[in-house]
Amino acid sequence: MRTAVVLFTRDLRLHDNPALAAACANAEQVVPLFVFDPALAGRSPNRDRFLHQSVADLRAVLRDRGSDLVLRQGDPVAETIRLAGEVGAEGVALAADVSRYAKRRERRLTEEGERHRLSVRLFPGLTIVDPGALKPGGGDHYRVFSPYHRSWQATKWRDQIGLPKKRPLPSGVDVGRLPDEPAGESPGAVPGGETAARRRLRGWVGNVERYDDLHNDLAGDGTSRLSPYLRFGCLSPLEVAHAALARPAADPFVRQLCWRDFYYQVAQAFPEIGRKAYRRGATESWQGDDAAFDRWAEGRTGVPIVDAGMHQLRREGWMHNRARLVTASYLTKDLGVDWRRGLGEFGRWLLDGDLPNNAGNWQWTAGTGNDTRPYRRFNPERQRERYDPDGEYVARYS
Incomplete structure (x- = not known):
């Protein structure tokens, strides 16, 4: 393949990024793309700012490697197809996700790709174990954590991927301007980006053996505080798990990463998780105070x-x-x-x-x-x- 587009969504990193690595391994030229989607903006000023910082950091890291991050605003499907046509791309790669919005975006992108004779491939990377990989007998997903945890521990994880090969942008691509950073609401919020995320991981992972004793201590604050970076994919959860497991007594912390995977497989099977009661027969009688x-x-x-x-x-x-x-x-x-x-x-x-x-x-x-x-x-x-x-x-x- 001569040229491929990589659409970044919630995998804003270079390390252990299967979609980016596959594109760099199979195409002569790779066009990294991020689309600021107005349908997702404005829900949280804090996350809008964190996202902007993460995108800015991703662009800086790519530029250090002789590439760049193409930035667009609008419908991510339309912008991806348009850019693919401009650069003569033959394929698009992106990370699979579980929300209803993400699934609809994937479906639309695949359909538009077929119309434009463009190969669209989805890759893992948002979780350690793919949300649909583990299923109990007679069910489409695990409803209880403990049996899921046992199955999760027993399964073989995918191989961790290093930094991708360096690939140039096609000449003449308009990379677009980074918008002004939005104002968040929380003055004490941590900064976004893979650089800050990896610095946080390196600084904290040496304390993982104390996690079981300290993670409930409110004043001691012995938690990793890596969750914002995992949410935006500034860190790979697989890399975090491996970094922790290289230390003694890491199982209690890694169990929390399993909880994260557990809820992803629940959300994939029950996309109404943010709107409707999950438990069958749950009685809901709430006060409107x-x-x-x-x-x-x-x-x-x-x-x-x-x-x-x-x-x-x-x-x-x-x-x-x-x-x-x-x-x-x-x-x-x-x-x-x-x-x-x-x-x-x-x-x-x-x-x-x-x-x-x-x-x-x-x-x-x-x-x-x-x-x-x-x-x-x-x-x-x-x-x-x-x-x-x-x-x-x-x-x-x-």
Whole structure:
């Protein structure tokens, strides 16, 4: 193949990028492309800024390797087909995804590719194990985590891919201008991009053996904070898993990466996960108390650990996982507010807010999802006593 286009979506990296690597291995010229899609903009100022930073970093890294990132704005299918025609491309490569929007984009791109005699290929890379690869007997996906985890551990992972071969752009390509960086809402948000992601991974992975002891310590903050980079594909989850497993006692952390894969296979099988109750027979009777919801969202409930979690969310665009459980449980189980409203509020602020994990965890906490104990409740005071006994977390985010 002489020329191929690589459409970047949520795989904004060079390392372990199967779509990019395949294009560079099989084409003489490769055109990396990112399309700013107005249909996806404006949902979260924090994520808009993080995305912009990640795209800017990807362009800089590609330029360092003698290439570039072509930037367009509009419908990604139309822009990809148009660019392929301009450069005489014979194929398009992109990473497969699981959301309804992504599936529709893939289907439309494949159909348009056929019309224009253009080969369109999908590649793995958003998860460690492909969402449809593991299926229980008699079912299309795993509904319970533990058996999925056992199957996930037993399966052979794909091989990790190094940096792709260097491939030039065709001459005369208009690479486009990077738009101005949008303003986010959280002043303490981490910067986006593969460069920042790899720096964070290198700095944290030496502590992975302490993860099991520290990841629930709210004040200690022993979590990796890699989730925003995984959400945008600035890091490969497979590379993160391998980096962790090269250290002792990494299984508890890698188990969390398995949870991420688990929700991706749930979302692929149940694309309504952000709108409808997943658990069959789940009873939903929610209160429409707008004032209570507003107090929760703004961190004014008067419950210290709940308010601290919501303050952290707004300040950093991120929240400690233990605080996520407590705040979500309080909204749904104590205030009786619909989990979808909490999902939307988290979706506005979280840098790592994606459909599979954000919706999956909200449904788990609300008792409508994959939790085998749907009536569990996280008592805020007991959680504070256990995971913030000295009040450091509450004081930090008061």
